Amino acid sequence: MIVYALKRLGYSIPLLLGVTFITFLFIHIAPGNFLSELKSNPQVSRQAIRIYEEKFHLNEPLLNQYFIWLKNIVKGDLGYSFSYKAPVKKVIASRAKNTILLSSSAVVFTWIFVIPLGIIASLHRNKFIDRFISFFSYLGISSPSFLVAIVFLYFAYISGLLPLGGMRSLRFYELSTLGKVLDVAKHLIIPTIALSFGSIASLQRIMRANMLEVLGSAYILAAKARGISNTRILYVHALKNALNPMITIFGYQFSSLLSGAALTEIIVGWPGLGQVTLEAVRKQDLYLVMGSVIISGILLIAGNLIADILLACSDPRIRY
Amino acid sequence: MISMWNELKRNKLALAALFILALLYLAAIFAGFFSPYRYDDGSIAYRWAPPAKIHFINVEKKIFYPYIYGYKVKIDKYYRCIYSEDRSKIYPVRFFVKGFKYKVLGIFSVNRHLFGVYGTRIYMLGADLKGRDILSRLIYGARISLSIGIIGVAISFIIGIIIGGISGYFGGWVDNINMRVVEMIMMVPGFYLMLALRASFPPNFSSAQVYFLIVVILSFIGWASIARVIRGMALSLKEREFVLAAKAVGLSDFKIIIRHILPHTFSYAIVAAFLSIPGYIIGEAALSLLGLGIQEPQASWGNMLALAQGIVNIKLYPWVLAPGIIIIITTSCFNIVGEALRDALDPKRKVFQ
Amino acid sequence: MTLKGKCSNNSNIMKPLLTVNNLSVAYAGNSMKEVLKSVSFKLYEGEILGIVGESGSGKTTLASSILNILPPDARKEGEIIFKNKNIIKMNDKELRNIRGDRINIIFQEPAASFNPVLTIGYHFSEFMKKSFTRGTQGNIDDIVENLLRRSGIYDTKRILKSYPHQLSGGQLQRAMIALSISSNPDILIADEPTSSLDVTVESQIVNLLLELREEFGFTVLFITHNLGLIKVLCDRVVFLYKGKVEEITDTKSLLERPKHESTKMFINDYLRLIS
Numbered sequence: 001m002i003v004y005a006l007k008r009l010g011y012s013i014p015l016l017l018g019v020t021f022i023t024f025l026f027i028h029i030a031p032g033n034f035l036s037e038l039k040s041n042p043q044v045s046r047q048a049i050r051i052y053e054e055k056f057h058l059n060e061p062l063l064n065q066y067f068i069w070l071k072n073i074v075k076g077d078l079g080y081s082f083s084y085k086a087p088v089k090k091v092i093a094s095r096a097k098n099t100i101l102l103s104s105s106a107v108v109f110t111w112i113f114v115i116p117l118g119i120i121a122s123l124h125r126n127k128f129i130d131r132f133i134s135f136f137s138y139l140g141i142s143s144p145s146f147l148v149a150i151v152f153l154y155f156a157y158i159s160g161l162l163p164l165g166g167m168r169s170l171r172f173y174e175l176s177t178l179g180k181v182l183d184v185a186k187h188l189i190i191p192t193i194a195l196s197f198g199s200i201a202s203l204q205r206i207m208r209a210n211m212l213e214v215l216g217s218a219y220i221l222a223a224k225a226r227g228i229s230n231t232r233i234l235y236v237h238a239l240k241n242a243l244n245p246m247i248t249i250f251g252y253q254f255s256s257l258l259s260g261a262a263l264t265e266i267i268v269g270w271p272g273l274g275q276v277t278l279e280a281v282r283k284q285d286l287y288l289v290m291g292s293v294i295i296s297g298i299l300l301i302a303g304n305l306i307a308d309i310l311l312a313c314s315d316p317r318i319r320y
Numbered sequence: 321m322i323s324m325w326n327e328l329k330r331n332k333l334a335l336a337a338l339f340i341l342a343l344l345y346l347a348a349i350f351a352g353f354f355s356p357y358r359y360d361d362g363s364i365a366y367r368w369a370p371p372a373k374i375h376f377i378n379v380e381k382k383i384f385y386p387y388i389y390g391y392k393v394k395i396d397k398y399y400r401c402i403y404s405e406d407r408s409k410i411y412p413v414r415f416f417v418k419g420f421k422y423k424v425l426g427i428f429s430v431n432r433h434l435f436g437v438y439g440t441r442i443y444m445l446g447a448d449l450k451g452r453d454i455l456s457r458l459i460y461g462a463r464i465s466l467s468i469g470i471i472g473v474a475i476s477f478i479i480g481i482i483i484g485g486i487s488g489y490f491g492g493w494v495d496n497i498n499m500r501v502v503e504m505i506m507m508v509p510g511f512y513l514m515l516a517l518r519a520s521f522p523p524n525f526s527s528a529q530v531y532f533l534i535v536v537i538l539s540f541i542g543w544a545s546i547a548r549v550i551r552g553m554a555l556s557l558k559e560r561e562f563v564l565a566a567k568a569v570g571l572s573d574f575k576i577i578i579r580h581i582l583p584h585t586f587s588y589a590i591v592a593a594f595l596s597i598p599g600y601i602i603g604e605a606a607l608s609l610l611g612l613g614i615q616e617p618q619a620s621w622g623n624m625l626a627l628a629q630g631i632v633n634i635k636l637y638p639w640v641l642a643p644g645i646i647i648i649i650t651t652s653c654f655n656i657v658g659e660a661l662r663d664a665l666d667p668k669r670k671v672f673q
Numbered sequence: 674m675t676l677k678g679k680c681s682n683n684s685n686i687m688k689p690l691l692t693v694n695n696l697s698v699a700y701a702g703n704s705m706k707e708v709l710k711s712v713s714f715k716l717y718e719g720e721i722l723g724i725v726g727e728s729g730s731g732k733t734t735l736a737s738s739i740l741n742i743l744p745p746d747a748r749k750e751g752e753i754i755f756k757n758k759n760i761i762k763m764n765d766k767e768l769r770n771i772r773g774d775r776i777n778i779i780f781q782e783p784a785a786s787f788n789p790v791l792t793i794g795y796h797f798s799e800f801m802k803k804s805f806t807r808g809t810q811g812n813i814d815d816i817v818e819n820l821l822r823r824s825g826i827y828d829t830k831r832i833l834k835s836y837p838h839q840l841s842g843g844q845l846q847r848a849m850i851a852l853s854i855s856s857n858p859d860i861l862i863a864d865e866p867t868s869s870l871d872v873t874v875e876s877q878i879v880n881l882l883l884e885l886r887e888e889f890g891f892t893v894l895f896i897t898h899n900l901g902l903i904k905v906l907c908d909r910v911v912f913l914y915k916g917k918v919e920e921i922t923d924t925k926s927l928l929e930r931p932k933h934e935s936t937k938m939f940i941n942d943y944l945r946l947i948s
Binding site: 019263273 | 501512519602632
């Protein structure tokens with residue numbers, strides 16, 4: 001087991017290198033860079049520009065720039081953000097935490113709905129409740145998350161029940177610790193629902209299909225023939241088997257949510273990686289953009305790694 | 321392939337969805353004909369006008385054809401326009417009316433439109449903040465959104481199928497390298513890469529350049545996943561007898577891939593394509609929504625939705641969500657057809673082969 | 674290959690343990706095609722009754738009906754009388770008392786009968802706890818290990834900790850037999866228990882069944898399409914053809930003087946196959 005984890009970890013390193021290189025390549029393929037604006041500004045002297053170019057090695061060949069950048073990364077230096085006038089690492093750190101918080105809450109929220117809905121739909125196959133859930137699933141799959149976010153924001157607006165985005169209220173720092181937690185939780189509700197909507201819809205159908213398949217299998221029939229109670233069959237025998245393939249899916253859902261949360265973050269104003277990347281793009285702040293992409297790439301790879309390990313843990317057939 | 325079509329015909333829902341998609345693409349191609357106004361034709365006097373109510377029967381005035389009343393505008397203390405029906409004048413809704421000139425398929429100049437009104441404006445779905453007809457913008461926007469979907473998917477799939485096919489067939493180091501690259505691309509979070517790529521280009525691109533750029537970005541992110549699946553299929557196919565037979569006859573590797581292996585992947589590819597197109601449409605919509613995609617005054621469903629971001633607007637002018645509804649409808653249709661095709665191809669239902 | 678001779682007829686031959694009267698079963702869908710048509714026979718205490726027929730004749734449906742584990746939308750008519758009650762009409766609670774406890778079944782595919790994510794030991798402990806609530810004596814672990822050894826599995830500790838995919842078909846079927854015997858049932862239904870095993874293991878399993886039957890005294894309903902097994906195992910045979918009972922007689926009569934056309938054809942086909 002440990003060997004497996006280490007192997008996957010070791011495998012991730014070259015993967016990461018490749019990811020960073022691809023991103024680096026593409027950022028630099030494009031014409032112009034953040035200095036182009038400065039260059040066209042008559043108030044900025046040529047000398048100042050040349051100093052910048054030297055400092056950021058902009059005139060050196062591409063590969064060199066990449067290796068310099070890589071060396072810095074290993075040292076922990078992700079570069080400097082021009083728009084924030086601060087090291088990229090500092091800007092990204094708290095943002096990344098917020099994105100992880102949002103993604104985790106979306107995964108938990110999804111899980112809470114997918115399992116019961118899937119079980120119910122499979123037990124009452126083709127009856128009204130099944131068709132009802134199925135209809136909403138279709139709707140959910142087809143609704144892009146940003147639309148759901150907008151609609152929910154609208155409802156928040158007319159009802160006044162939930163905050164209209166952001167992560168903290170104005171009076172956040174005056175609140176007690178419990179108050180702070182509740183405040184963030186309140187702000188989490190809309191983006192979480194928006195993010196989970198599509199996932200719940202599609203994963204619920206998979207759960208239902210898994211349950212149906214498992215419930216029809218020979219060992220379930222054998223257990224029934226042994227007189228094992230229906231509750232036991234459902235929750236011990238069937239569920240374990242139906243959930244196994246879901247565990248990988250949840251693992252990968254987490255990592256894909258890390259990147260998919262970006263758009264929802266932006267709409268809702270949640271201060272996460274997505275939002276900061278957008279700003280960086282708008283200001284053509286090169287190192288900030290690179291930093292965001294790299295960090296989100298790392299999160300994605302880490303998420304997939306955890307998913308792989310989770311799968312190995314849960315399915316004994318893979319372990320032995 | 322034909323059997324696929326036959327199976328599909330049995331599924332009424334899928335047929336309906338296909339029909340709707342056909343209508344949408346038709347409207348997109350002949351946008352000029354279906355829209356009463358140009359996409360940038362705005363009249364400040366009618367900003368945020370509500371959708372026109374179409375009346376059909378008026379017994380007293382003995383009218384039995386569709387007609388609308390004009391707009392009566394009042395400006396309240398917040399400088400907002402309050403609209404009401406001006407019952408003094410009747411404007412019949414006519415068909416094949418004369419309107420602005422447009423080019424059919426880029427060649428013929430025509431000025432007839434499907435419907436319209438003389439004397440005033442007919443806003444079927446209301447107007448936006450510049451007084452432009454939402455319906456017309458939706459139809460012109462369909463051109464962008466729908467075409468990006470198809471072109472993006474086409475490019476991704478062509479690249480993905482070729483690389484996947486070669487990779488799976490040859491195996492060895494070719495396969496290894498390809499799959500490592502594919503994994504790397506799949507590990508780069510799509511949205512961030514999209515933003516990053518968009519960042520590398522100047523923000524003030526012309527719409528045509530942005531369009532091209534979006535297609536390129538989406539295709540680049542997208543080919544990886546299809547390549548992986550096709551490679552898996554090629555791997556299992558290459559051990560089958562017909563491939564060995566073709567090799568024995570001396571057919572070149574290239575021909576084997578093109579003529580024997582790839583056709584077996586087509587049915588899967590088509591299903592996957594249908595199910596992927598919504599992703600591309602939404603990707604373009606997302607970029608445009610953020611202001612990084614298609615720019616004004618060009619219409620795209622995404623940048624039309626940008627107006628809905630000011631939540632107040634949804635309350636005052638709910639028709640601003642129309643592009644969102646169209647996106648949901650389009651996505652649902654693609655999903656329904658895609659799933660129906662997938663069920664049709666399910667080997668458990670195959671009677672022959 | 675040696676097979677011990679079949680058991681001699683018991684003295685309780687007049688008392689039927691299980692009576693099937695005009696049992697008809699149809700599955701939903703398939704335009705309600707009737708899988709069993711008015712099947713009637715009696716199972717006497719202590720005998721080994723064979724149910725024979727080609728694939729699709731309804732043998733497994735018959736077994737499933739006795740335990741009432743058919744899909745809920747299947748249509749059942751008729752009676753299956755066990756201990757003066759009709760199984761068809763029983764409610765869930767009564768059925769659960771019978772299933773696993775008084776009537777047990779072992780299936781054709783041992784690998785498919787065990788839950789792939791649970792250890793063999795878990796299957797045992799779960800099952801024992803169920804019947805334990807009815808006051809059986811002794812330490813569960815000891816009982817289980819004894820049973821396994823009786824069934825020819827000697828490496829008990831390792832087997833109990835294993836998952837189904839780690840064991841061979843023969844081992845799994847032995848474990849399944851041990852599991853089914855553990856509640857001391859009245860009737861053991863064996864649905865083609867050796868069809869997926871190779872021939873050497875087959876004879877071992879059949880011998881095992883005979884030994885256990887001598888020791889524990891359960892009645893066996895042996896379902897198979899293999900006439901060779903019928904010849905050495907069963908006292909009487911029920912021949913099923915397309916859901917109908919064509920013949921019920923003792924083995925010798927069936928094989929030497931089959932009455933119905935279908936029976937004759939089946940025997941002829943079989944003999945041709947093995948000669």
